[in-house]
Amino acid sequence: DTAVSQTPKYLVTQMGNDKSIKCEQNLGHDTMYWYKQDSKKFLKIMFSYNNKELIINETVPNRFSPKSPDKAHLNLHINSLELGDSAVYFCASSPHPNEKLFFGSGTQLSVL
Amino acid sequence: AQSVAQPEDQVNVAEGNPLTVKCTYSVSGNPYLFWYVQYPNRGLQFLLKYITGDNLVKGSYGFEAEFNKSQTSFHLKKPSALVSDSALYFCAVADYGQNFVFGPGTRLSVLP
Numbered sequence: 001d002t003a004v005s006q007t008p009k010y011l012v013t014q015m016g017n018d019k020s021i022k023c024e025q026n027l028g029h030d031t032m033y034w035y036k037q038d039s040k041k042f043l044k045i046m047f048s049y050n051n052k053e054l055i056i057n058e059t060v061p062n063r064f065s066p067k068s069p070d071k072a073h074l075n076l077h078i079n080s081l082e083l084g085d086s087a088v089y090f091c092a093s094s095p096h097p098n099e100k101l102f103f104g105s106g107t108q109l110s111v112l
Numbered sequence: 113a114q115s116v117a118q119p120e121d122q123v124n125v126a127e128g129n130p131l132t133v134k135c136t137y138s139v140s141g142n143p144y145l146f147w148y149v150q151y152p153n154r155g156l157q158f159l160l161k162y163i164t165g166d167n168l169v170k171g172s173y174g175f176e177a178e179f180n181k182s183q184t185s186f187h188l189k190k191p192s193a194l195v196s197d198s199a200l201y202f203c204a205v206a207d208y209g210q211n212f213v214f215g216p217g218t219r220l221s222v223l224p
Contacts (some may be wrong), residue, residue: 004155034143040173043156043214089154098117098144098163098199100205 003027006091006104012083020069021076021107023091031055031097032074032088034066037106043090049074050097081111114139116205116215124221133218134201135187139162141206143205145186146212147177161202162186173197193222 006023011112018067025032046068054066063079064091074091091104115138124129130167137143144163148156160171167179177188203215 041150043217044204045211045213048211077188092155097209097211100146100158100161101148101156101212102146103157105155106153 002105004091004093004102004104006069006107010108010110011104012050012110012112015081015083017081018077018079019109020078020111021089021091023074023076023104025072025091025093025102026103027030027093027095029095030071030098031104032068032071033092033094033096033101034074034076035092036083037088037090039087040081046095047074047076050061055097059078078109081109085109086111114143114205114207114213116164116203116212116213118203118215118218120218121216122219122221124223127195127222127224128192130223131190131197133192133201133203133220135186135188135215136184137186137203137205137214138184139176139207143178143186143207144212145177146204147171147175147186147188148202148204148214150202152199152206154204156202159188175212193220195224198222 004025033049049068052068068074088106092101117136147159147162150156162179171174204212206212
């Protein structure tokens with residue numbers, strides 16, 4: 001069983017569209033995250049949720065909106081996609097903040 | 113603010129030789145330090161962590177890391193490299209209660 005699963009694995013879409021990426025973890029962790037990895041492989045945190053509550057929101061455009069319906073899920077919705085949004089998006093979870101992260105396998109987003 | 117540096121973009125080593133991947137960090141308090149490995153088209157996988165205790169930390173796949181407080185370093189080491197160790201390695205640091213900041217990554221190539 002995959003501990004942290006995210007779908008879809010690949011997402012190709014046109015500029016201006018709205019898209020969502022889903023993430024689920026079956027580890028019983030309290031904390032979930034979204035990270036963005038750019039083409040140079042730099043990893044940057046976007047959002048962090050603890051028990052369904054947003055605890056950090058780094059400087060990301062408000063076109064990006066996370067939603068956590070329950071502790072096991074953290075979805076990422078992106079409005080009005082732009083070329084610069086093309087990247088790999090990773091979901092991750094941890095038992096608590098400052099504990100080791102368990103990563104999903106990533107969603108490669110390509111905006112054309 | 114916390115930060116991480118990985119001074120080498122690329123490290124090449126012959127199979128069977130020892131390897132070192134360097135990491136230096138900056139935090140205001142006591143650091144939480146981690147190493148992760150990323151294989152192509154995969155999410156990051158946890159290798160090892162230092163929070164407190166012995167300065168030499170042993171992790172997965174024969175890797176270890178040495179915490180050096182005076183030099184603010186946390187270098188990753190392995191006594192004998194394998195071709196299968198070839199991957200992208202990330203150092204990460206967090207201050208207590210803060211989210212992790214990842215280094216830019218070091219690509220390790222182990223040559224047969």
